Amino acid sequence: MNPFMTLMWLEFRKYSAWLIGFAVTLVSSVWLFNQMTGAGGDEGRVGAFAIGLSAMIGLIMIFIFFYGAEAGRDYRSGRWSLLLGSPLPGWMQMGSRVLFAFLAITLFSALMLGLMHIMLIKPMGIVIPLGFYLSLWLYGLGGLPLILFGLFGTLFTTAYLPRKTQNIAGFVAVLGSGSLLALLSQLLSKIMFSLPPWIIPMPTVDGVPIDFKDSDVQFGNHLPTEGFVALLLISALLFYATSRMWTEVEA
Amino acid sequence: MNLAVFFNLLFLAWVAYAGYRLWMASPSITTRVSAMVLAAALAWGTLKNLYEALMLTGRF
Numbered sequence: 648m649n650p651f652m653t654l655m656w657l658e659f660r661k662y663s664a665w666l667i668g669f670a671v672t673l674v675s676s677v678w679l680f681n682q683m684t685g686a687g688g689d690e691g692r693v694g695a696f697a698i699g700l701s702a703m704i705g706l707i708m709i710f711i712f713f714y715g716a717e718a719g720r721d722y723r724s725g726r727w728s729l730l731l732g733s734p735l736p737g738w739m740q741m742g743s744r745v746l747f748a749f750l751a752i753t754l755f756s757a758l759m760l761g762l763m764h765i766m767l768i769k770p771m772g773i774v775i776p777l778g779f780y781l782s783l784w785l786y787g788l789g790g791l792p793l794i795l796f797g798l799f800g801t802l803f804t805t806a807y808l809p810r811k812t813q814n815i816a817g818f819v820a821v822l823g824s825g826s827l828l829a830l831l832s833q834l835l836s837k838i839m840f841s842l843p844p845w846i847i848p849m850p851t852v853d854g855v856p857i858d859f860k861d862s863d864v865q866f867g868n869h870l871p872t873e874g875f876v877a878l879l880l881i882s883a884l885l886f887y888a889t890s891r892m893w894t895e896v897e898a
Numbered sequence: 899m900n901l902a903v904f905f906n907l908l909f910l911a912w913v914a915y916a917g918y919r920l921w922m923a924s925p926s927i928t929t930r931v932s933a934m935v936l937a938a939a940l941a942w943g944t945l946k947n948l949y950e951a952l953m954l955t956g957r958f
Contacts, residue, residue: 799932803929803932803933806925806926806929807923807924808923809923812919812920812923815919815920816933818916819913819920819936819937819940820936822940823935823937823940824939826942827935827936827939829943830939830942830943888928888932891926891928892928892929895926895927896925896929
């Protein structure tokens with residue numbers, strides 16, 4: 648029995664209700680987009696796009712929150728030790744969880760964005776190249792840092808056992824990571840754009856590319872590559888920390 | 899006393915207390931290091947707020 652695949656299968660069994668929820672959201676979005684574009688034309692499309700995008704992001708956020716909470720319960724109560732036979736290394740436990748959440752989020756957002764692209768964006772005459780989506784997806788590592796941060800926060804919080812200390816740990820984790828992010832962005836802003844910029848293929852409207860150069864938006868069609876490098880390093884660090892924490896604290 | 903300064907000092911005291919509690923209750927070295935990094939970042943943010951409150955109002 649391959650332990651990694653067993654863990655993946657366990658995740659799949661635990662989260663099949665969530666996967667059904669994602670599917671229901673997709674199907675009801677088709678219905679909603681149809682209704683809104685039928686009644687409202689292009690204005691309806693813009694509204695439907697806003698609703699679709701916020702529903703997608705909101706659902707992913709809620710999913711990550713519950714995913715982390717479940718992982719926190721798992722490693723403190725030792726629920727699956729009987730099934731797994733022997734304790735598995737922390738990196739394998741974390742790897743399977745991160746991979747499952749990553750696949751679920753990527754599949755859901757790809758289908759949802761594809762739906763919005765075909766039903767809402769294309770009929771309005773806006774041409775968004777595939778490279779635009781892929782470039783932004785790669786820049787944000789497909790939400791990997793967010794998944795890892797959710798797991799880190801809950802694993803860190805649930806590591807403390809008396810309830811009162813757990814509250815303190817949760818408070819420090821939420822507020823402290825905010826301060827840490829502020830400190831990091833302050834440091835990053837000093838070295839921003841010293842590497843070659845991250846170019847994004849921009850969407851076009853009626854054949855004219857959208858360009859923010861003359862507007863108040865600071866970044867035109869490029870992002871600082873330092874942000875990508877920072878996200879990569881943060882993800883690696885968080886994965887290392889969560890894996891170690893799992894091994895050290897698992898009950 | 900300046901209200902912003904007062905609350906920042908109060909929060910700083912709480913951060914010190916939380917740091918002490920988390921140091922004592924940490925079940926492992928990784929949680930202890932993480933707790934100290936997070937608490938230090940929080941203390942830095944609070945000190946920065948405190949400094950800005952003092953500079954902005956010019957009074958304690």
